[in-house]
Amino acid sequence: MKEKTADRRIRKTKYALKKGLTELMSIKSFKEISVKELTEKVDLNRGTFYLHYKDIFDMVNQIEAEMFEEFQIVLNVYNPLNVTDYPLTLLEDIFKFLKENEAICAALLSANGDIAFIEKLKNIVRAKCFHDWNLLFSKNKADNFEYYFNYMLSGCIGLFSEWLQSGLKESPKEMAFITRSIIIQGINFIK
Template sequence: MAKELTESRRTQYTRRAMQDALVELLADKPIGRITVKELCDRADVNRSTFYAHYDGIEDLLHDIENDTIDWVSGALEQLLEQPDPDSMRHIVEHICRYIADNRSHLRILMSPKADAGFQQQLLGLIYGHGDIAAQLQPQGTDPAEAEMRVRFAVSGSIGLLQHWLATDLEAAPETVARIIIEMSLPGGSARREE
């Protein structure tokens, strides 16, 4: 777990430099082969600075993951507060823009090169919000069917986002968001045209 430090601008900059360095290194090799010395050289910080913030490389990776999970959790809370399809489209677009803005980190986090547990943690976060099933289904839908639809929508969305990241974001965030909404909401394209 990242050590608690006052979040001054300098601290934020240092943490970001180390996070960026780790993401760059993960693009070339698995986490188990990255050394603290190598990371510090890449981030242009000394080892004592690294250890003032983190206990090890995995701790740094978990800090990146936790930042992402915190952001996604906040976006999901917004989604749950805005049940109409148009508001959901805006939230999904917002999430897609976040992914585009943070593509280097998320490309690694969503790949097998990083901690394999991250995607499961992300799915657990989404699945943990049972209200999503109710909001993505027509009135009167069987709860078991609603749960299956949500799991399919979430898994499909993650697969689409992985593909989008792997193709270096060839599509616009709005296009990806539209596809997610159309595929996730029953009658999604019909709702969009009304």
């Protein structure tokens, strides 16, 4: 029982630190945030912070690693050969993930966020898309993959950012439909 209480306290502490970091990132880069500033904001002492993280960079890296692990699970649930609504259902789950992690995603994707976050995200998505591309298309189309992928992913990241910044007005399902339509129909979607 004591172990559960400790785990709960750790989760609450990490949640408070993450929330505080997210709030501070709305006004300044995470690189400019000090441990002292963060711990004062969330009313914890610095010693508590150092029980969990080496510094702010370590904290951001751990948060990103946890998010990427969860995101990888979302991506790997779907097999493009077995899912009739692929990629619509996958896109909807991605938007649900973003909605559940709205504050930290918005912070990390903002100008005050971690530029490396976007590159790491691209690499995770690239691996999944390349795998699916090879299942769905002939090998001689592999040369076109990087062009298509970079075009599509840059647009998707723009859509994610816009959706987060505009207050998640549309549901994840609506955003999945919009995203799929733009990917598949391109310019015809806005005519």
